[in-house]
Amino acid sequence: MEVCYLQELSYWTAQSLGMRLGVDIEFANELIQALATRGVLKLKSNDEIDEYDLLGSDTVDVRGKYQFVFVGLAIYKDVVLVVYPKYFGNSTPTIGQMRVVFKVIMRSMGGKPQAMVAAEDEMGSNDRLALTLAILDMYGEYGEYANHTKEYRINGSGDISWERTLERHQPFLSGGAPVYLDYETAYTTRDQSDFITRLHRVVVTKCSADMRACGISDFLAIDDIELSDEAVDDLGDATTLEYKIDNELGVQYVTWKQDLLRLLRAYVLGPSVMVPTNMAVCLGTSSFYHIWELGCKAAFGDQLDVPLNKLPIKLNGYWAKRSTETLLSIIPKPRWYVFEDGERSYSGPASTLIPDTVAIWQGDVGSIFAIMDAKYYTPSLEGAPRRVPGVESVTKQHLYQAAYRKFVLDCGFERVVNVFLVPTCASETTLMGEVEFPSIFEKEPAPFAYGVQMWTVPAEDVWRCYLGNRQMEDAKDVIARAAR
Structure with a gap:
């Protein structure tokens, strides 16, 4: 089969895709239709495009072009497409x-x-x-399906089955004690001819x-x-x-x-x-951003669901009373009220803010409260900012900090770190930039952060942590650097 590497978010027409694959335009159209049906490709228009849908080299005019909104494998007839994540940039993985x-x-x-x-x-x-x-996968973990049968032999070398020996053999008395000249021994053997075993091997x-x-x-x-x-x-x-x-x-x-x-x-x-023959088979996802969020949670030791009494901090009287709650559950909730007959009554709490990742670290500056938001973006700060977190994302980070204000002050944290985490194919974690929102969010005294930093994090390191369910080795160093 023909294997072709294509980048997530790249744009194609039937003509350009056909040229890339070395197929005629009729087959290219057929392929595009099959992939669009599976949600691998999406037809775009200028009216619905935004900068997050573009790669660094893309032009603005995308009318009539199809975009890969998917990461993974797509198979159609004799063509195998490997759609790789956008953060690889110009390098093929x-x-x-x-x-x-x-x-x-x-x-x-x-x-x-x-x-x-x-x-x-x-x-x-x-x-x-x-x-x-x-x-x-199950074969790799458990091996062949097998059924075992138990057999018995007289005077064999297996374990003696005293129950069967007593039932089936007559003892002789020697010095008043019973002596068995013959005894039953048990063997467990694998049934090599078992039908399900044969079927499993075939499959x-x-x-x-x-x-x-x-x-x-x-x-x-x-x-x-x-x-x-x-x-x-x-x-x-x-x-x-x-x-x-x-x-x-x-x-x-x-x-x-x-x-x-x-x-x-x-x-x-x-x-x-x-x-x-008439369908595309896919193994992948159109929500790779969610996997990046899960990976960052593992790599940076998310503690949102950890009870307060399990955190590496000392709780005062107020928070000691709430010690069984978690960092997620202590976030205040909006309170809605209903007006009936001119009277206002409480309607009940509504859903509230949910950060991606919150963790507590001990660094050179003391205890650090880190609020991190995983962004599956490929930002650029050269010239005008492009593909960066928008106003809503920046605003949320400030609101997260405000939500934890009392907790941070009462527990005596030395620093609050507010960070965006974006993927890179490079091998080192780097501070890429910082965003401030003057006049809307004023600069606050220590320990609170004013701006929101943006760090590029090696995706391969994050994936290893996600697969191994462990923290990134230099996560503490990254947070400490962000706190300086």
């Missing part, structure tokens, strides 16, 4: 870098649970790909071959697996296979085996090919 991207996408999708949901419903082509990956082998045929096994780091030379049809038709799988489900009580059996049932009842 390596296979290793894209493997990491696909890992974080899979994790954000929920991995096996997502496929389990799909397994209960009718299989679509995207579900088929997710199902294939889930089966391979895993087919799934591996499908990944290889699609040309995406390298991107997903999937090894070639050959466990069987049989085909699924050799084991019976769909009705027969479903019947045997359901019978096995009725007697199987191991959770992972139950999950696998449901996946196998969905596989044998689904379409016979992973990639239908």
Whole structure:
């Protein structure tokens, strides 16, 4: 298959995409239609464009152009498109870098649970790909499905089964004590001819071959697996296979085996090919910004849901009484009132501010209260600011700080850090800029921040933290630098 790398947010016409792929314009139009149906491409007009939809080299005129609003893999017939994140800029990512991207996408999708949901419903082509990956993932984690049988032998080398020995053999008395010349021994053996085991081997082998045929096994780091030379049809038709799988489900009580059996049932009842000829199959997301938010939460040690009494600070009397609450729950809420017959009465609280990431750190300057907002932007401050967080985002950061004002003062924090976190393919975290909002938000005395800083953070470091569920090694240093 033909593999082509394209950048997220890049614009294409049928003509330009056809030239890039080396296909005729008829096929390019067919491809665009298939991808647009899947939400990979979106037709744009000048009326709905804004600067966040543009890459650094884009022109303003986008009429009649299609934009990739997706990160991941898109497969159509013999074409495999690898749509890589916009922060790579002019550099094309390596296979290793894209493997990491696909890992974080899979994790954000929920991995096996997502496929389990799909397994209960009718299989679509995207579900088929997710199902294939889930089966391979379970094989990598648990190995082959196997049933074991217990056998007994007389005078064998296995463990003695005294219950069967007492039931089946006559003892001899020696010095008043019973002596058994023959005894029963137990063995646990694997049933190599078990039908479900055979089916699992066939399906895993087919799934591996499908990944290889699609040309995406390298991107997903999937090894070639050959466990069987049989085909699924050799084991019976769909009705027969479903019947045997359901019978096995009725007697199987191991959770992972139950999950696998449901996946196998969905596989044998689904379409016979992973990639239908008239449809695009996609593995990816149009909400990569959300994955960046999740990654930054892990990398910078988000503590929004941590009870106050678990934080590395000393609580005074007021906050000690609220020690079981979290940093999220102590944010004040708007209070709405209703007027009826000229009387005002309380209507109840409404939803309130929710920061991306809040963390408490100890630095050279003392205790630091960090408010961080993950922005999946590719900003530029050369000349006029472009693709930077807008007025609403800047305003929210100031409101977050105001929401924690009492907590910060009562707990004696030395600094408040207010930061935007944007991705970069560079290897170092860098202070890119700072935004102030004079006359609207006046400069406040210490420990509060006046401006909101913008730091570029290596995306690969963030992804490693997200996948490993750990904090970034230099996160504390970054916050300390921001506090100076």
